[in-house]
Every structure is written in C-alpha cells, then in structure tokens.
Amino acid sequence: MFNAITCKCGTSFEIEPEDIQIVVRDDLQARYIQCPGCQEKYLIIATDTAMRELIKQRARVRGDIFIARQKHFRGKTKTIEAYIRKDQELKEQQERMHADLVARGRELLREI
DSSP states (O other): OOEEEEOTTSOEEEEOGGGOEEEEETTEEEEEEEOTTTOOEEEEEEEOHHHHHHHHHHHHHHHHHHHHHHTTOTTOHHHHHHHHHHHHHHHHHHHHHHHHHHHHHHHHHHHO
C-alpha cells in the first residue's frame, strides 16, 4: 500500500504508484489520482520546466550536504553552510512558484 484516501464522495481506496496519472499541456505537467467511485481528480503535484529544474538542483545540493557531512568536512563548516544557504534559496524559489502551479494544475484537471 502506497497511501490511503477517502474521497469526499465517501469512497475509500488505496493509492498505488501505478494509480498516479499524468497529464501534460505545453510546459505544465500535472500528476494526479482519481477516485474509483465518483472519478474526482486529486492533484498530487504540478510542475513546469522551471520547477523541475529547481527540484533537480535541490536534490544535487542535498546530496552535496549529505556527502559533506559523511566526510566530516573538518574546518569546512563554511562549505556546508554555503550548501545549506543554497538549499534554502532554492526552497524559497519553489515556494514562490508553488501556488501558481497548483492553480494551473487544478485548472488543467478541470479541463480534462
């Protein structure tokens, strides 16, 4: 079981990774699940090229932080701090974009 949800129609169902559907229009990609009872669509994530690039960059930075901590960068706390600042900057960029992407993703789901 990946996750469980109860739809507003009252239908309870388990979500498996293969239940996640994707719809793409232009640059926007919306991942969603659909209630097997009423067919209501629930947005999981909406991304565009810019957000997908931020996700990749943030994953790389978090990998750098992990490696730096594993190697115990002695005397290199400035390096780790720089990685952490970069991660925070990327996170803030993602947060600024999030609301617009969610709105666009929901609109796309209403149209299909």
